[in-house]
Amino acid sequence: MSERLRKLWNIFSYGDKVLIIINADPDSIASALTLRRLLWRRIQSSAIVYINEIKRPDNLALVRLLKIPLSKFKNIDSSQFTKMAIVDSQPSHHEIFSRFQYDVIIDHHPVNEGLEAPFIDIHPEYGANSSLMTEYLRAAKIRPSSTLASALFYAIKVDTHNFERETSEEDVKAFRYLFSYANKNLVRKIELSEMTLDSISYYKLALSQMKIKNRKRIYAHLGKVTSPDMCVLIADFFMRIHDISWSIVSGIHNGKLIVVLRNDGYRKDAGKLADAAFAHLGPAGGHKAMARAEIPLKNLKAILKTTDDQIIEKFIRRQIEGKPLGPDISVPIS
Known part of the structure; x- marks a missing residue:
């Protein structure tokens, strides 16, 4: 040194x-x-x-x-x-x-x-x-x-x-x-300064919108967010739930789709998953237990007919689960 x-x-x-x-x-x-x-x-x-x-x-x-x-x-x-x-x-x-x-x-x-x-x-x-x-x-x-x-x-x-x-x-x-x-x-x-009154509404939205797959993966799309940090906070929050091994939370901010990935770190690699699922559309990567992708919405137009919240949510799940709408990507997530 x-x-x-x-x-x-x-x-x-x-x-x-x-x-x-x-x-x-x-x-x-x-x-x-x-x-x-x-x-x-x-x-x-x-x-x-x-x-x-x-x-x-x-x-x-x-x-x-x-x-x-x-x-x-x-x-x-x-x-x-x-x-x-x-x-x-x-x-x-x-x-x-x-x-x-x-x-x-x-x-x-x-x-x-x-x-x-x-x-x-x-x-x-x-x-x-x-x-x-x-x-x-x-x-x-x-x-x-x-x-x-x-x-x-x-x-x-x-x-x-x-x-x-x-x-x-x-x-x-x-x-x-x-x-x-x-x-x-x-x-x-x-x-102890983790939450504000403004952020509570996002937690409520995430709890109402969350989808659980195979009892171990949680997905939640928040729509437009005031800051990408809201996706991070909620992804970390979901990882506190017993038996959940993956948390994938997304939102729209400044013309970009933000996808935040978290996992329990056991024989998984969030960085590689983010890269494989989203890097062809925008910056993506991270560490084994935490990763992120930032995709310009204009890059999604060649793949999706519309960029409304339901379509985006479905797109993220398909990319993560190895059934992509874009290039032929197959990523093991277990």
């Missing part, structure tokens, strides 16, 4: 202004904060910008309680920066990401082809990118502040689902190290 840290530092000079771009969630926020700390006093300035809408109550609580300095991407002039970094993601993961050439890419998702950057460090075996960033901190002999430690600590809890999902020994080591520095009471407040 010391060698990787040296190579990372060598990318930058004191006169650099660094833009760190993320799709804001606990892991990316904590990772960006850590990179910013690693570069402190080694560059002129840095800024963290996010491309998505932060609407999940726990994510809003994270930013508010820890006073994390974030800026919306649309409010920043990227031409004013001399270096670009992306953490907890890769350029192909979003159209906005793909617009830029990066100097640094640090991630834990499966490696996408065609990556180019002076510094690339990707470890899919890690359950959380924050675990990897914690290793950089330790290699730099930087003791994290309570704020930074709390952000990293919470991010590891979230991305490993309290170590119930795929994890590595490195995740455990990072979590144990951060335990001494994190403000656990503050982390608990963030964890």
